[in-house]
Amino acid sequence: MIKRLFMNRSIRTKITWSTVLISLVPLLILSFLFYQSSTRSLERTMVRSSDQNAGYLSDYLDQYFRSFSMSALQVYGFKRVIDLMENGTNYNDANIIDVRESLASYYRLVVSQNADIIKIMVLGKDNTLRDSWTRADSYDAIKLDGQVPHYEEILDLPFQHSLMFTYKDPALRQDLFVYALTIYDPFYKKKFGTLVFYIQGKDFAKAMEKYNRPPNAIVLQNDQSEVFYRTNDDYKEWIAPFVPPSVLDDSNEHKLHFTDGQNLLVSSSLLDHSNIGLSIVYPSTELAKNRQTTLRITVIVLLLVILVISFFSLLSQQFITKPIRYLGKAMRAVRSGNFHVTLKPNGWKDDLSELTANFNFMTGTIRELIEQEYELQLRNKEAQFLALQMQINPHFLYNTLQTIGGKAVLTGDYEIHEMCRALGDMFRYSFYEGNMESTIGQEMAHLNNYLYIQQFRFEDLLQTEFQVEPELMDSAIIRFVLQPILENVIVHALGKDDDHPVTIGVKAARDEDDIRITIRDNGPGMEAEKLAELQLALQSPSAGIFSGRSVGLKNVHERLTLYYGPPYGLKVDSRPGEGTTVTVLIPNKQRGESHV
Numbered sequence: 001m002i003k004r005l006f007m008n009r010s011i012r013t014k015i016t017w018s019t020v021l022i023s024l025v026p027l028l029i030l031s032f033l034f035y036q037s038s039t040r041s042l043e044r045t046m047v048r049s050s051d052q053n054a055g056y057l058s059d060y061l062d063q064y065f066r067s068f069s070m071s072a073l074q075v076y077g078f079k080r081v082i083d084l085m086e087n088g089t090n091y092n093d094a095n096i097i098d099v100r101e102s103l104a105s106y107y108r109l110v111v112s113q114n115a116d117i118i119k120i121m122v123l124g125k126d127n128t129l130r131d132s133w134t135r136a137d138s139y140d141a142i143k144l145d146g147q148v149p150h151y152e153e154i155l156d157l158p159f160q161h162s163l164m165f166t167y168k169d170p171a172l173r174q175d176l177f178v179y180a181l182t183i184y185d186p187f188y189k190k191k192f193g194t195l196v197f198y199i200q201g202k203d204f205a206k207a208m209e210k211y212n213r214p215p216n217a218i219v220l221q222n223d224q225s226e227v228f229y230r231t232n233d234d235y236k237e238w239i240a241p242f243v244p245p246s247v248l249d250d251s252n253e254h255k256l257h258f259t260d261g262q263n264l265l266v267s268s269s270l271l272d273h274s275n276i277g278l279s280i281v282y283p284s285t286e287l288a289k290n291r292q293t294t295l296r297i298t299v300i301v302l303l304l305v306i307l308v309i310s311f312f313s314l315l316s317q318q319f320i321t322k323p324i325r326y327l328g329k330a331m332r333a334v335r336s337g338n339f340h341v342t343l344k345p346n347g348w349k350d351d352l353s354e355l356t357a358n359f360n361f362m363t364g365t366i367r368e369l370i371e372q373e374y375e376l377q378l379r380n381k382e383a384q385f386l387a388l389q390m391q392i393n394p395h396f397l398y399n400t401l402q403t404i405g406g407k408a409v410l411t412g413d414y415e416i417h418e419m420c421r422a423l424g425d426m427f428r429y430s431f432y433e434g435n436m437e438s439t440i441g442q443e444m445a446h447l448n449n450y451l452y453i454q455q456f457r458f459e460d461l462l463q464t465e466f467q468v469e470p471e472l473m474d475s476a477i478i479r480f481v482l483q484p485i486l487e488n489v490i491v492h493a494l495g496k497d498d499d500h501p502v503t504i505g506v507k508a509a510r511d512e513d514d515i516r517i518t519i520r521d522n523g524p525g526m527e528a529e530k531l532a533e534l535q536l537a538l539q540s541p542s543a544g545i546f547s548g549r550s551v552g553l554k555n556v557h558e559r560l561t562l563y564y565g566p567p568y569g570l571k572v573d574s575r576p577g578e579g580t581t582v583t584v585l586i587p588n589k590q591r592g593e594s595h596v
Contacts, residue, residue, distance in 0.1 A: 027301070046284055050280075051254075057211055058271065061220075062269075074109060085130055085183065085192045086192050088128075103131055157180065159182075159184045162272060162273075163181075165228045166204070177229075212280075216280060223276075227239075327355065331359070438476070439475060439591055446482075462494060462502060466505075500524075505519070525580055531572065
């Protein structure tokens, strides 16, 4: 980020960016403080309002659910009902009428406290149905059996623990709310039985939403962390599972906390003696709107300030950057090779004036040095080229005479005359003291004389193939380039194994404005390490001209590079078992033409 803004930019851009950023820091701090104070103020207002609403709503719902538990506990005031739950019904008992009257009185009491109850079931301590009451005959279809959720938990709830849940009754095909409470002896904790109350789901939802206003959401969980009522499913992931306390608590104190990045305010409280967990979600829509408004204002102000600062910065820095731009333009001209450029000095006595004067002095000095260095390089290049070319001739003469002598001693053949003729042609070509340039045709003729002599030694083991485009025969090339490459192939491909035939292919073809000459053999090739050493040696300049080192491929490469320039020279590629390819790249020009 910093590199893109500063390191690769002009001074004009750097000054503008620096001014903008320095001015922007205090504004960002002030905007941040304003944003924080505004949102915190709204958060405190929202917390106070939500706290009041949560307290009122939790008190109402706690009273609603406690009406069930109080209705269930009022059964202790009806001894005959307790006896019925504990001992069952004896229809031969003369007091059966009194038991019925007690049940009817109890039912009237419960319904008077909660008019939404549609059915009451009285279960005995053996979990059998002792008696029931329904508001209408249609509700007689409600059964308490294995198809009802939490059937087994209902029958044996712990002391002072209630269970509530909702389900869809299969017989009525209606949603029902169920509240169950097991009745115990308060002193000996002996079970008397269980009371189960039923309410229609729509009546229960109406009671839950009586004092709630959207978009606030109510979530109720029983002591098994099961949600038995939820206003909607919008905030499921932000409601923590309800974990009842180890000790029952009759208080319904609520706790408020923000979640979802301060976008939701959640109230948590305990209802019905800690058997129910109540969660109320308050979406902070006003807070979100305020944040967005504040953010828009901040962004707009920042943009305006940046534009104003940038405008005045651009005006003020013209006096600084204009001379520097002229200097940069002049230096680009110098980099392109124009050392005759000069800058007009201004009449001020400042750092930029001193820099302009030093630049003019530098270009003048460089021009003088270039003229001296150019003449010296011409002389050195000519001397080095002649020295390198002369290195190779004794080496070749020695190898050739050794071959002819060995052939004469071993075979006594009269073909020595032809060998000497070929050798004479080669000497005349090699020791020619005129123009250092030759042609590809003459170079190929010299190469053919060399291969003719080598053919006497290796006979059928050496095969050659020439492919040269006819129009390239008169193209210019410096002398003695291809023969050292062929000699290197013969030494390394045939000299080590005289039983393996080797085919050498020589091809010359046009490559756009250049000529590419390829010498390819099918010899043993080179290992990757040796090839890397050879390629590195070709790229490294020699320590000295007359050092007595190898005069093979490196000598040819240096001569080509000195004469034609760095783009031209040798390239070597080889793979073990597949042979070696040497490529010679030279410019395509006729003899006598100058190479640029």
